[in-house]
Amino acid sequence: MDMAETAAAVVDRQADERVRLVVTGMTCGSCSARVERALNRVDGVTATVNFATGIATVDAPRAVGPERLCGVVEDAGYEAAVQSGTAALDTGPEDRAAAALFRRLVVALVLFFPLADLSVMFATVPATRIPGWQAILLALALPIVVWSAAPLHRRALTGLRTGAMSMETLVSIGITAATAWSIVTLFARPAPVRGHGVWAAIMSADSIYLEVAGGVTVFVLAGRYFEAKAKRRAGGALRALAALGVRDVTVLTGDGREIAIPADELTVGRRFVVRPGARIATDGVVAQGFSSIDTAAMTGEATPVEAGPGAPVCGGTVSLTGRLVVTATAVGADTRLAGMIRLVEQAQEGKAGLQRLADRIAGVFVPAVLALAVLTAGGWLLAGGGTDRAFGAALAVLVIACPCALGLATPTALMVASGRGAQLGIFVKGQQALETSRTIDTVVFDKTGTVTLGEMTVSAVHTDLDRDEIVRLAGGLESASEHAVAAAVTAHARARHRELPPVTDFAALPGLGARGRVEDREVLIGSPALLDARRIAAPPGLRAALESEQRLGHTAVYLCLDDRAVAVLAVSDTVHPTAADAITRLHRLGLRTLLLTGDNTAAARAVAAEVGIDDVVAEVLPAGKVEVIRELQARGRRVAMVGDGINDGPALATADLGLAIGRGADVAIGAADIILVRDDLAAVPDAIGLAHATLRTIRGNMVWAFGYNVAALPIAVAGLLNPLLAGAAMAFSSFFVVWNSLRLREFRP
The missing domain is CATH 3.40.1110.10 (Calcium-transporting ATPase, cytoplasmic domain N)
Known part of the structure; x- marks a missing residue:
């Protein structure tokens, strides 16, 4: 590339900038798909919207400012604001939204139980109908279907105004239709309900749907509330990582005095004091003092490391035993802690293949369900099933088909996994790395600085x-x-x-x-x-x-x-003291191993024999390492490369999956898909094990989400599913997906 081409490339890079928008109001996968489509229709814009995190990551020309991007989201029927700082620490909106949901849920729950009891009693036992029984039911139902369900109705109306349909469209139409039908039934043509036994009475009590309207509202609000709480817990590891930063730092003046300043005013080259038990404010080099440093929060390593003059230290770690004077070498966004947080956030930006499939389905699912509900009602009327039966079946179709579980299946699992990985000193740059790890069958190791120290x-x-x-x-x-x-x-x-x-x-x-x-x-x-x-x-x-x-x-x-x-x-x-154990664990996973080095063959074979690596390729230049990996790939192997040096960068980029030792060169870290912060080769099988566990969880979520709708819709169409039970099943489906994803927090290597 000549100078002109280089300059043009620089200009092109500078023409685009990455903006992260916090999008509120999304409630299902079809919502995120809609926002994503709206943003991507803007010329030069490439956007990815994550439903679980509520973050839209947008690469846009500088001419397309954040204000226009927010306007595009608002035109699609949602609200957006530019993300400021670290989203992991900004839990205020989440907490306020959860509190508002809880208040509406409590009111709906308190009124629902007497509403359900009285509705069933009045519908199945006509003799119990006292004067004014209709007014009693309405007095219990209207606060639920009007005030408690208000957020659902508002979102549905907004969607209708913008030509967009979402989960709220289905739920709001269902609640409104059930309430209207019940009012007509109560005052226009009340009739006794026939049936033998409790189940038969409940299944046939289709002429009054107030308990269904109230019950669906309760179940949807409960599901939404527990989703909000669970999603907050899912991001807990990232918030804990972000919270490692300090607010104030004690710096040394030229005459040796100590003064406290805000940590964000610290500059490179300035000396600051770290007392025993205090957290180190930023990356630096020890100028004076000796101490044991607890790095567990950053690397997952339980054993403290000793630091003295000249030793590098990392912001966010804790000085345990001694007073240190540290010279700052990096501050703000340039610190290792800030880089780790960015990696975790970036890991949640992209979309795995399964999630892209789910988003495409969710984008067309809502209109398809509305059409199916109309066809169901028409089919029952043509078959002579009566208006009550036709309405009940159509209502069950609307309620059971909400695509919440589809939207949550993948991003929630990835959010939990990336947070758990951060706790273990494993940082996944993108979701593609998790998918790729499933097919890896060969792990190639660099020798110097990787298998050896x-x-x-x-x-x-x-x-x-x-x-x-x-x-x-x-x-x-x-x-x-x-x-x-x-x-x-x-x-x-x-x-x-x-x-x-x-x-x-x-x-x-x-x-x-x-x-x-x-x-x-x-x-x-x-x-x-x-x-x-x-x-x-x-x-x-x-x-x-x-x-x-x-x-x-x-x-x-x-x-x-x-x-x-x-x-x-x-x-x-x-x-490396952990190399042999790491290689053994990789072999137990069914993976082949190869040592790839520029050193002499005798030295390479001796190291490979000591740690148990299967094959050795020695005396190769950096370009030769790339050729070895390409040759393995040409033979059908799916290759992971583990390295740390500058000469490992091309090989890491060529491999199907690149894993860089965090203490290695910037080139290696930049070319890798997964960063291993721990100075421990056991992190390699840990990373692959975590990726496998995450993919198993995602597949389980998707099987449940797809299977639930595939199995439930025909039952609803056949008129065999009471709408109240459909609402409960829909809420449980979403809760199950989130709960299943949260199990990744307990992943143990």
Whole structure:
């Protein structure tokens, strides 16, 4: 791409911006489908509307401002406002809506029980009809069907004005028709109802529908109220994550004084104080002090980590034991905590394939049900079933078919799963990742920094002399070098000796090793090629030790004193302590594993054997990793890639599912589908297990939602379903879907 093309691409990206709208008034999947269609009809706009979260995510040209987008939603019959801050913390609208529903539900419930008892009694036992019995029933019913059901009627009227139909259309028409029919029946042609037994009397008491109108209102309001409460609980994990932020922070002034300021005024480079037991305000580096840091809320790891000068710390974690002075390195939206919250919110924006199918069905379901209700009534009239029977069957069709469960089946499960994943240190970027995980059969691991810690350590010292003295002299020489092997030797020596001797006349020998004088002795550390160049012969025992270490995949070097080889030092990358267990769990899930690395074959095979990985492909460049994954895909494999480095980015993007270790490079994290924040490879099978559990829940929800309507509608059409029971079944269907999704909160790896 030339400079002109690059500039054009930048302009195109800048021309679009992402806006999140909080949409209120949606009550079912057909509502979200309608809002989505309205937004997508605007030129240049791409929108996704999530019914469970009430959020519309809109990518629109800058020329299409938020005001116009809100206007489009309002023209569709709903209300919209631009999301400010983190939606997870803004629970006020949810709480107010739930409280209003509860008040209407209580009134409806108190009046419904006597209404139901008296309606059945007056309808089935004519002798009990006292003077004014009709007025008594109306006095009990009208507050329910008028005031308690008012939100349903308002939404239905709004939909009719805008040419949109939703769940409220079905319910409102049903309640209004049942009430009107009952009033006509009460005052125009009251008649006794025949039947034998309680069930026969209830099933045949179709001439008075006030208890049906009141009962449907109660069941719909109850279902809506419990949905609201359950959806609030479903987002609890995200709210808990967002609540990890702090409001005030104590900063240090230039003269060392401590002053408290709002956390949002903190700037990069400023030093702030974290006292024992306090939450760290933002990402930074420890400048002074030592403390144990509780990172459980951020990573899911129960064991605190030690932090001292130079150690990075993350905002939202807790300093347990000591006072720290931290220099801020990121603030506001650039912090790791803010990024995690964005990931969870973004995971709930897209739509899985099952949800897209459900939305398409819900979008045409309401008019289809209205048509079916008319056909049902007409069919019963033509068959000679009478007006009461025809009306009752049509009313049952209207009530039983409300598509609430379809709209809730997928997004509620995904909301709960993304929140639970955040608690476990697993962040899913999009819903497509959950769907893809179901088909994964091969997991490819990068080696350095993923299966291993990426930190070279001294694994063995072979010598006939004093081991401590050899290590001390080697550490003195290597302390002047920046090579990875030198760093490992120096760290090993410092762990055993408080001070290391100084080195003079130091010289690095590129590709060979290093030399220098330590305590008046000529010290040389390097490869066999260095000894050959210096014409130093290694004893047979040391040669055998070096060859043995190399067969294990370790890096082995000679140490010479005064031109005499006296020791072999072996350096290796430490295998991640949780790698073997993670690989075992993946094998139990029926997945194949492969180690993919640029390191030498011997080292790769040694690591693979230690942790139990099936296959090894070694000595490949980053482009070669991509080719290996494409070759696996060409053979029909569905590949997940786990990596952490810059060179893993292309492979993560090429794989069907990319999982990046959260401490890895930004390129790797940007290319991955799932971010594993925990420094623990057990998060890999945990992530796949959570995805599988979520998909099982979604499939169960969808089977119930589809099966419920498919099974119930023919029963209602056949006149075998009392409308009151239909209302109860409809409310239970939605509640079951939400309850089933909430079980994901208890997911345990």
